[in-house]
Amino acid sequence: MLAVTCPRDRLLPSEDLGASWRAVRPRPPGIHLDSAASSRQSHRALEAAAHHARHESELGGYVAEATADDLLQQGRSVLGGLVGMAAADVAFVESAQAALVALLSGWRLPAGSRVACLPGEYAPNVAQLRAAGLRPEPLPVDDLGRADVDAVARLLADAPPRFVHLTHIGSHRGLLQPARETAALCREAGVPLVLDAAQSLGHVDVDLGADVVYGTSRKWLAGPRGVGILFARPAIAAQLVPVLPEPEGVPPLRAFESGEAHVAGRIGLVVAVGEHLAAGPDQVRERLAALGRATRELLDGVAGWQVVEPVEEPTATTTLRAPDGVDVLETRTRLLTEHGIVLSAIGPERAPGEMTSPVLRVSPHLDATIEDLEALAAAL
Amino acid sequence: MLAVTCPRDRLLPSEDLGASWRAVRPRPPGIHLDSAASSRQSHRALEAAAHHARHESELGGYVAEATADDLLQQGRSVLGGLVGMAAADVAFVESAQAALVALLSGWRLPAGSRVACLPGEYAPNVAQLRAAGLRPEPLPVDDLGRADVDAVARLLADAPPRFVHLTHIGSHRGLLQPARETAALCREAGVPLVLDAAQSLGHVDVDLGADVVYGTSRKWLAGPRGVGILFARPAIAAQLVPVLPEPEGVPPLRAFESGEAHVAGRIGLVVAVGEHLAAGPDQVRERLAALGRATRELLDGVAGWQVVEPVEEPTATTTLRAPDGVDVLETRTRLLTEHGIVLSAIGPERAPGEMTSPVLRVSPHLDATIEDLEALAAAL
Numbered sequence: 001m002l003a004v005t006c007p008r009d010r011l012l013p014s015e016d017l018g019a020s021w022r023a024v025r026p027r028p029p030g031i032h033l034d035s036a037a038s039s040r041q042s043h044r045a046l047e048a049a050a051h052h053a054r055h056e057s058e059l060g061g062y063v064a065e066a067t068a069d070d071l072l073q074q075g076r077s078v079l080g081g082l083v084g085m086a087a088a089d090v091a092f093v094e095s096a097q098a099a100l101v102a103l104l105s106g107w108r109l110p111a112g113s114r115v116a117c118l119p120g121e122y123a124p125n126v127a128q129l130r131a132a133g134l135r136p137e138p139l140p141v142d143d144l145g146r147a148d149v150d151a152v153a154r155l156l157a158d159a160p161p162r163f164v165h166l167t168h169i170g171s172h173r174g175l176l177q178p179a180r181e182t183a184a185l186c187r188e189a190g191v192p193l194v195l196d197a198a199q200s201l202g203h204v205d206v207d208l209g210a211d212v213v214y215g216t217s218r219k220w221l222a223g224p225r226g227v228g229i230l231f232a233r234p235a236i237a238a239q240l241v242p243v244l245p246e247p248e249g250v251p252p253l254r255a256f257e258s259g260e261a262h263v264a265g266r267i268g269l270v271v272a273v274g275e276h277l278a279a280g281p282d283q284v285r286e287r288l289a290a291l292g293r294a295t296r297e298l299l300d301g302v303a304g305w306q307v308v309e310p311v312e313e314p315t316a317t318t319t320l321r322a323p324d325g326v327d328v329l330e331t332r333t334r335l336l337t338e339h340g341i342v343l344s345a346i347g348p349e350r351a352p353g354e355m356t357s358p359v360l361r362v363s364p365h366l367d368a369t370i371e372d373l374e375a376l377a378a379a380l
Numbered sequence: 381m382l383a384v385t386c387p388r389d390r391l392l393p394s395e396d397l398g399a400s401w402r403a404v405r406p407r408p409p410g411i412h413l414d415s416a417a418s419s420r421q422s423h424r425a426l427e428a429a430a431h432h433a434r435h436e437s438e439l440g441g442y443v444a445e446a447t448a449d450d451l452l453q454q455g456r457s458v459l460g461g462l463v464g465m466a467a468a469d470v471a472f473v474e475s476a477q478a479a480l481v482a483l484l485s486g487w488r489l490p491a492g493s494r495v496a497c498l499p500g501e502y503a504p505n506v507a508q509l510r511a512a513g514l515r516p517e518p519l520p521v522d523d524l525g526r527a528d529v530d531a532v533a534r535l536l537a538d539a540p541p542r543f544v545h546l547t548h549i550g551s552h553r554g555l556l557q558p559a560r561e562t563a564a565l566c567r568e569a570g571v572p573l574v575l576d577a578a579q580s581l582g583h584v585d586v587d588l589g590a591d592v593v594y595g596t597s598r599k600w601l602a603g604p605r606g607v608g609i610l611f612a613r614p615a616i617a618a619q620l621v622p623v624l625p626e627p628e629g630v631p632p633l634r635a636f637e638s639g640e641a642h643v644a645g646r647i648g649l650v651v652a653v654g655e656h657l658a659a660g661p662d663q664v665r666e667r668l669a670a671l672g673r674a675t676r677e678l679l680d681g682v683a684g685w686q687v688v689e690p691v692e693e694p695t696a697t698t699t700l701r702a703p704d705g706v707d708v709l710e711t712r713t714r715l716l717t718e719h720g721i722v723l724s725a726i727g728p729e730r731a732p733g734e735m736t737s738p739v740l741r742v743s744p745h746l747d748a749t750i751e752d753l754e755a756l757a758a759a760l
Contacts, residue, residue, distance in 0.1 A: 025437055026434055026438045027438070028438050028439070029438060029439065030439075032439075032440055034440045034442070037440065037441060037442050038436065038440055038441025039441075040436075040437045040438070040440070041433065041436070041437040042437075046430070046433055046434055049430075049433065050426070050429075050430040050433070053421065053426055053429065053430070053604060053605075054406055054426055056418065056420075056605065057405055057406045057420045057421040057422075057426060058407070058408050058409060058420070059408070059409065059410075059412075059722065060414045060418055060420070060722040061418025061419075061598060061605055062414070062417050062418060062724075063716065063722055094478075094638065094640075094641065094642070095638070095640040095641070096640070097640060098474075098638075105511075123624070124623070124624055127623045127624045128623060131485075131623045216640070218441060218640075224433060224642070224644075225433075225436065225441055225640065225642060225643055225644070226474075226606055226640075226641050226642025226643070226644075226645065228640075243504070243507045243508060243511045244503070244504055244507045258475070258477075259477075260474075260475040260476070260477060260596070260598075260605070260606075260608075261474065261475070261605065261606050262474070262604070262605060262606025262607075262642040262645055263605055263606070264604075264605070264606075265606065265642055336443065342439065342440040342443055344442075
C-alpha cells in the first residue's frame with residue numbers, strides 16, 4: 001500500500017497535502033516534530049474555538065452551546081464514523097485519560113477482574129485500571145512489544161479476561177498493534193476490546209471493530225487541547241451505570257459526556273476533523289507512514305542514535321535510543337533551545353513494563369518535510 | 381455594609397465599576413442576567429486564551445505551556461489568596477464537579493462514612509457523594525434552607541460526621557450560607573469543612589477558613605468554561621491518595637491537577653481573576669449585592685411572580701416562583717426569544733431535597749443596570 005519512498009529523492013507522497021496542511025496553520029518559529037505530544041491546530045480550528053468563546057460571552061454560555069447543538073451532533077456523527085460507530089455512541093470528555101476514567105467508573109466491574117493489556121502499557125492507564133480495582137495481566141507480545149496474535153487467540157480461549165485493553169500505538173514507541181486481528185479474535189471469544197486510540201485517531205485506520213475506543217483531540221486530529229472522546233457500542237453503553245442518568249430518549253452514553261466543559265474546544269475539534277476528512281484519511285495515513293519511514297531511514301545510526309521501530313512500520317512516530325554517555329533529556333532541551341526543534345524525551349516511567357532506558361521521540365505531522373528531518377539529523 | 385439603594389433612584393453603588401466591566405467585554409445582543417449559569421468573559425480574557433491556543437499551534441502544546449509556567453503559578457497564588465490558601469494548595473481541574481470527583485477519589489474514605497450537607501444540596505453533588513460510597517445526612521436548616529448555626533454546633537458535638545459539605549450559595553436559590561460560622565464550628569470540632577464555592581467565588585467573600593474549597597471559572601469570576609479549581613489545605617492534601625503520585629518536591633495536591641487540559645482556558649482564568657482583583661473584590665461584592673436587592677425589589681409581585689430570597693440577601697442571585705398556571709420553562713424561552721433576555725429556568729430535580737416547583741433564576745453581573753431589570757419586569 002505504501003508508496004516506495006527514498007529520502008534521497010527529497011519527495012514524499014502527497015507533497016501537495018503537506019503544503020496545504022502547512023499553509024492553513026500558524027507559521028512555527030522552528031521545526032515541530034512533536035505531534036505525538038500535541039499537534040499544531042489550523043487557523044480555522046483556532047478561530048472556530050475563539051469565535052465560540054466570544055459567542056458565549058455575548059449570548060451566555062448555554063445559549064451559545066444551544067446554537068451549536070447541531071454542529072456538535074454532526075461532530076459526534078463524523079467522529080463516530082472514524083471508528084465505525086454512530087453519533088449516539090460518542091461522548092465528548094476532557095482527554096483520553098478522562099475517557100478511560102469515565103468508562104471504568106461506569107462499568108463498575110467486580111474487584112479483581114482480570115484485564116489483558118500490553119506489557120508496554122502506558123503507566124497512567126495501568127494505574128487507572130488498578131484504581132478501578134482491576135487486575136492488569138500481560139498480553140503475549142514479541143521482542144518489540146507487538147501483540148502476538150496467535151498467542152492472544154490462545155489466551156482468549158484458555159483464560160479469557162473480563163476485557164482486553166489494547167493501546168493501538170504507544171506513546172513511547174511508534175509500533176502499530178494488530179488491532180483489527182485482535183478485535184476479530186475478541187469478538188469470537190465474546191471478550192470486549194477496549195482500544196486506546198489516543199495515538200492512532202487521525203493517524204491510522206481506527207475503524208477495526210473494537211467495542212470501546214477512546215482518544216484525544218490534540219494529537220493526530222490536530223484539534224484543541226482539553227477535549228477527548230469516548231466511543232462505546234450500545235451493548236457496552238447499556239452496561240455502564242452513570243452517576244446521574246440521562247432523561248428518557250437520550251442515548252445512554254451521553255450521561256458520560258461532561259456537561260460543564262470546554263465547549264469551544266469541541267467546536268474546534270469538529271472543524272479539525274472536517275479538515276482531516278477533507279485531506280482524505282487514506283492520503284493522510286500514507287503520508288504519515290512515509291514520514292515515519294523517512295525519519296527512520298534518515299536518523300538510524302546518526303551520531304550513534306538507534307531507531308527502535310522497524311523502518312517500514314506504518315506510523316509517523318519514531319523513537320531513538322541514545323548512544324552511550326548521551327543524555328536524552330539534555331538532548332531534547334539542546335535541540336529545542338539551540339535548533340528550535342520540538343520533540344519529546346520519553347522516560348522509562350512512561351511504560352515501565354517495557355522500557356529500560358529513555359528515548360527521543362520524533363513525530364512529524366503532514367506539514368513536515370525531508371529538510372526538517374535532515375535538520376534534525378544534522379543537529380543530532 | 382451595603383449602601384442603601386433604591387431602584388427608583390436608578391442608581392446602584394459603583395456605577396463606574398458597572399460601566400467599566402461593560403466596556404471591556406463584547407456587546408451582548410440582548411440582556412444577560414445569567415451569570416449563575418455562565419458569565420460574560422472580557423476581551424482580554426478571551427484574547428489571552430486564544431493567544432495561548434495560537435502559541436500552542438506555533439510552538440507545540442507543551443513548549444507553550446512551559447512558557448506559561450510562571451503565569452499559571454501566579455494564577456494559583458492569586459486564586460489561593462481568594463480562599464486564604466497558598467499556591468501549593470491549588471489544583472486546576474475542568475469544572476467544580478471534576479474538583480469534587482478528584483477530592484472524593486483521592487480521599488478514599490471508608491464506605492458508609494457520614495457526610496453532612498444541606499437538604500437543598502445540588503443533586504449532582506449528592507450523587508457524587510453517594511457514588512464515592514458516602515452517606516449524605518442533612519444539616520439542620522431553617523424554613524428557607526439556611527443552615528441553623530446553633531443546631532449545626534449541636535450536630536457536630538453529638539454526632540460529628542466525617543466531614544461537612546456546605547454549598548456556599550445554591551444554584552437553585554440565591555441564599556448565602558453561614559460558611560464562616562460553620563468553618564469556625566467545624567474547626568473546633570475537628571471536622572473538615574468542604575465548601576462548594578461554585579456560585580460564590582468572585583461573588584462573595586470565600587476566605588472563611590474552610591479546609592477544602594472548590595469552584596469554577598465560568599460563573600462569577602467571568603473566566604472561560606472548562607476550568608475548575610480545587611483548593612485543599614496541606615493537612616487534607618496529605619490524606620489524599622493520587623492515582624499516580626507526583627515526584628518528590630512537587631506539592632502533593634498537584635497530583636490532582638489534570639495534566640492534559642484546556643491550558644489556554646487556565647490562562648484566560650488567570651486574566652479574569654486579575655480583572656476581578658483590579659475591580660476590587662469589596663466593591664464587586666457590594667455592587668452584586670445591591671443588584672440582587674434591586675432585582676428583588678423590582679420583581680417581587682410583578683405579574684404574580686414571587687421572590688424566594690429575603691430582599692436584603694447579600695447575593696446577586698434571585699429566584700422567582702411562577703404564578704398559578706404559568707410555566708417557568710416556557711417563560712424562560714419566551715424571555716429569550718421575544719425579549720433577548722438571558723436567564724435560567726431551574727427545575728426541582730436540581731435540589732430535590734428542597735425544591736417543590738421550578739423557579740426562574742435572575743443573576744446579573746456587574747454590568748447589569750436598573751434598566752435591564754426593569755426590562756425584565758416589563759417582559760414578565
